[in-house]
Structures are given as structure tokens and as C-alpha cells.
Amino acid sequence: MFDNDKKIFAAPLAGITDKPFRTILREFAPYASMVTEMISCHSLVEQHKNCIRNFDNYADEGNIGAQIFGADSYLMGEAAKILADAGAKWIDINMGCPVPKVATRSGAGAHLMRDHKLAGEIIQSVVKSVKIPVSIKTRLGWDESHQDWIDLIRIAADCGASFATIHGRTRAQGYSGQSTLPNKPDLPIPIIANGDIKNLADVERVQNLGYDGAMIGRAMLGQPWIIGQICGTCDKPENIGNVALKHLDLIINYYGEKSGVPMFRKHAAWYSAGMPNSAQFRIRVNQITDAEQLKYLIKEFWSIN
Ligand SMILES: Cc1cc2nc3c(=O)[nH]c(=O)nc-3n(C[C@H](O)[C@H](O)[C@H](O)COP(=O)(O)O)c2cc1C
Known part of the structure; x- marks a missing residue:
């Protein structure tokens, strides 16, 4: 999962981090860890036509995790098997997506921050279904007064997750306001920091807070070399x-x-x-x-x- 010393990850960005974008990223940052766009467990298992766009053969892609979302623990396990067979190096479970279609109407994504029992069942089912590592990606909590990410990550660790990514915003914040992460709490699995990380100085800031790695999101847009610069594998391209x-x-x-x-x-x-x-x-x-x-x-x- 961690192919580079600094444990640098390219974030999953739906509609953006598709295979073409990942190919570009990989040229600049051969050793970075990357995560696919989120993929619905229903689409995968029921083989929806529109899923083809999200479902690749990952065998030639280096260090890549495939991200799934859903609220049905059985289907999540089945979806994980399909992606592991397709060559994903690990499975990431989305527990942070705030989009109402995912979080409110489907009971997936950020909703799992409110239902730790279901979150645990999903993680257990996925861990049992595949031989590759499993991670979760979540946020600080549902809103300002419900910030129980530490409990969720403990549950994830107990259920067999190998690491977790924490985005320093709540579901209510969406993508606005500042990402704020406290010092890394004492947790049994590595924690990757995410949110507003734009350069090496930001990576060093979260490292100084004790985090084990950093995940870069929107800073990659229009400047995919950023991740290579942070990894120390490229300079800004001349043209x-x-x-x-x-x-x-x-x-x-x-x-x-x-x-x-x-x-x-x-x-x-x-x-x-x-x-x-x-x-x-x-x-x-x-x-x-x-x-x-x-x-x-x-x-x-x-x-x-
Ligand atoms: C357009 C867009 C699409 C996103 N898609 C996903 C996704 O598919 N899965 C996921 O876990 N997070 C997704 N996110 C959240 C990012 O992975 C990341 O957590 C967030 O943007 C904060 O990091 P940043 O401040 O570095 O951008 C998305 C964010 C944006 C802006």
C-alpha cells in the first residue's frame, strides 16, 4: 500500500481520477499510491453498463486501491472480490461521501459515520472477502457536534482494516471551509491525513502532527505533477x-x-x-x-x- 517513504496518496476524485488521469499522475509519481474514483457495489455486482467507465484492469497500474461505496455488507464483499480479481492492490471503503444520493438516500458514504454498527459489518464483510488489505476513508464526523471519527477508526481496526484516511472536515462542511486535523490520536493502525494538502510544506505539517502519510486531492487538478514534486520524482514540466x-x-x-x-x-x-x-x-x-x-x-x- 505504501510504496514511497512519505506515504503519499492521490485522492479518489469522482469524475477526475479515472484511468487517463491516473496514467498522467503515474508518469510524474511512479511510486505514489492512488485510489480509483468511488465505485458503487450495486453497479459492480449487478454489472450495470455505466460501470465500465469505473472498472479497469488494475494489474498494470502499480500501487492502486479501488474504492467502493454502498450500504449492503454482502454486496460490498462481493464487489471487493471483483476488484481484487481485477488487480487492485487494496480495497478502500468510502465512509465520507456527503452527496445526498450516497449519504442520505442510500445510507452509504458519510452515513456510515452515523451508523458504526453497519460500518463495522461492512468492513468485516470486505475483509473476509479478499486477501488484499482493506482501508476506510472518512471525515471528522457528521457535523460540528458529532465528531466521532476516532471511534469509527477504532472499530475499523478491530474489524481488520489495515489503515484509514481522515479528511479534516465534517460531512456538513462538504468541501468548504478549512480542513482542520488535530494531533494524531493514539490509534492502532496508520492514519493518512487529507484535506487542503497542496505542497511539501503541507505534507510536513501533517507529519509533524503525527500522521503516517498524506493524501492530495484538489491540488492535483491542472497540476498533476504536484504529487511527483512532493514525492521528489519530478520537477514542474517546462510546458x-x-x-x-x-x-x-x-x-x-x-x-x-x-x-x-x-x-x-x-x-x-x-x-x-x-x-x-x-x-x-x-x-x-x-x-x-x-x-x-x-x-x-x-x-x-x-x-x-
Ligand atoms: C470532485 C470531487 C470528487 C470526489 N470524489 C471522491 C470519491 O470518489 N471518493 C472519496 O472518498 N472522496 C472523494 N472526494 C473527496 C476527496 O477525495 C478529498 O477527500 C477532498 O477533496 C479533500 O481533499 P483536498 O482538500 O485535498 O481536495 C471528492 C472530492 C471532489 C472535490
């Missing part, structure tokens, strides 16, 4: 346009041109953020449906011959 072009090619190969070009628009916005004329660039990118035209525009924007 970001070359990264964007490579990423676009990977997306088109994976999803096809029709879906891939619109999917790349958000990445184009992140790669170009803060650069002169980026607003006009974004407007033009959003009008393009043809891959060759998009490549031409990227080359023009970043002055690539």
Missing part, C-alpha cells in the same frame, strides 16, 4: 501544454472522441487557470467537438510547434 496534449490523447483513447472531447474541457480549464487569455481559451475549448481542432488550439495556446 504544461505537452501534459495537456498527452492527457487529451489518453482520454480520447479511453472514451472515444465523442465523449472524450467534452470530458477534457474541465481539465483544459484547470491546466490553463491563471494564464494570460485563459478565459478566451476556455470559451473556444467549450465550443470544440473535434479532437484535432482541440489539439491545434492547445498547441497554439501553449506555443507548441
Whole structure:
């Protein structure tokens, strides 16, 4: 699970950390640990068509954990088996997603912070179903007055989880406000810190609080090399346009041109953020449906011959 000294992880980001993005990340950070986008246990076990996009063969992907979500302990175990067979190096259980469809209506994700009994049953079922390690990813708690993450992580450890990631916000905070982590409490399994970690100084800050590793989320958007810089395996690329072009090619190969070009628009916005004329660039990118035209525009924007 931990292939690098600093125990650096790329966070799961639904709609973003797909295979093409992970391929780009891996070029900059060959030894980082990565986590897939969250995958529904129902989709996996019932083989929903739309699941193909989230379900890869992980054997060639290095150190990668597959993240599942759901509220049915049996299906979670079955889903874990499918992902272990597909080459995931460990299974991560989502216990922090605040999206109402997941946390309120399905009783999964962040809801499990309110139902520790069910959380424990799910962890036990997943641990029993696979031979690879199992982790959980959770938040401080449901809201400001219910911050019982330490209890949940103790339960996870008792149920056989090998490590946990803690995002220093509550479910009620969503992704806003500051992530605040206290000194790492005394817990029986390694704890990876997550939330607002953007550079090596932030990693050192959470290490000084006693955490065993750090997980980087939104800081990777438009700058996937950040994780390699933190791991000490790359410098900032000389021309970001070359990264964007490579990423676009990977997306088109994976999803096809029709879906891939619109999917790349958000990445184009992140790669170009803060650069002169980026607003006009974004407007033009959003009008393009043809891959060759998009490549031409990227080359023009970043002055690539
Ligand atoms: C667009 C988006 C998608 C996310 N998808 C997932 C997910 O699939 N599974 C998960 O556990 N967390 C997910 N998260 C939460 C992140 O993994 C991370 O915990 C959070 O962004 C805090 O880290 P950061 O401040 O470094 O971004 C998502 C966050 C964002 C912004």
C-alpha cells in the first residue's frame, strides 16, 4: 500500500481520477499510491453498463486501491472480490461521501459515520472477502457536534482494516471551509491525513502532527505533477501544454472522441487557470467537438510547434 517513504496518496476524485488521469499522475509519481474514483457495489455486482467507465484492469497500474461505496455488507464483499480479481492492490471503503444520493438516500458514504454498527459489518464483510488489505476513508464526523471519527477508526481496526484516511472536515462542511486535523490520536493502525494538502510544506505539517502519510486531492487538478514534486520524482514540466496534449490523447483513447472531447474541457480549464487569455481559451475549448481542432488550439495556446 505504501510504496514511497512519505506515504503519499492521490485522492479518489469522482469524475477526475479515472484511468487517463491516473496514467498522467503515474508518469510524474511512479511510486505514489492512488485510489480509483468511488465505485458503487450495486453497479459492480449487478454489472450495470455505466460501470465500465469505473472498472479497469488494475494489474498494470502499480500501487492502486479501488474504492467502493454502498450500504449492503454482502454486496460490498462481493464487489471487493471483483476488484481484487481485477488487480487492485487494496480495497478502500468510502465512509465520507456527503452527496445526498450516497449519504442520505442510500445510507452509504458519510452515513456510515452515523451508523458504526453497519460500518463495522461492512468492513468485516470486505475483509473476509479478499486477501488484499482493506482501508476506510472518512471525515471528522457528521457535523460540528458529532465528531466521532476516532471511534469509527477504532472499530475499523478491530474489524481488520489495515489503515484509514481522515479528511479534516465534517460531512456538513462538504468541501468548504478549512480542513482542520488535530494531533494524531493514539490509534492502532496508520492514519493518512487529507484535506487542503497542496505542497511539501503541507505534507510536513501533517507529519509533524503525527500522521503516517498524506493524501492530495484538489491540488492535483491542472497540476498533476504536484504529487511527483512532493514525492521528489519530478520537477514542474517546462510546458504544461505537452501534459495537456498527452492527457487529451489518453482520454480520447479511453472514451472515444465523442465523449472524450467534452470530458477534457474541465481539465483544459484547470491546466490553463491563471494564464494570460485563459478565459478566451476556455470559451473556444467549450465550443470544440473535434479532437484535432482541440489539439491545434492547445498547441497554439501553449506555443507548441
Ligand atoms: C470532485 C470531487 C470528487 C470526489 N470524489 C471522491 C470519491 O470518489 N471518493 C472519496 O472518498 N472522496 C472523494 N472526494 C473527496 C476527496 O477525495 C478529498 O477527500 C477532498 O477533496 C479533500 O481533499 P483536498 O482538500 O485535498 O481536495 C471528492 C472530492 C471532489 C472535490
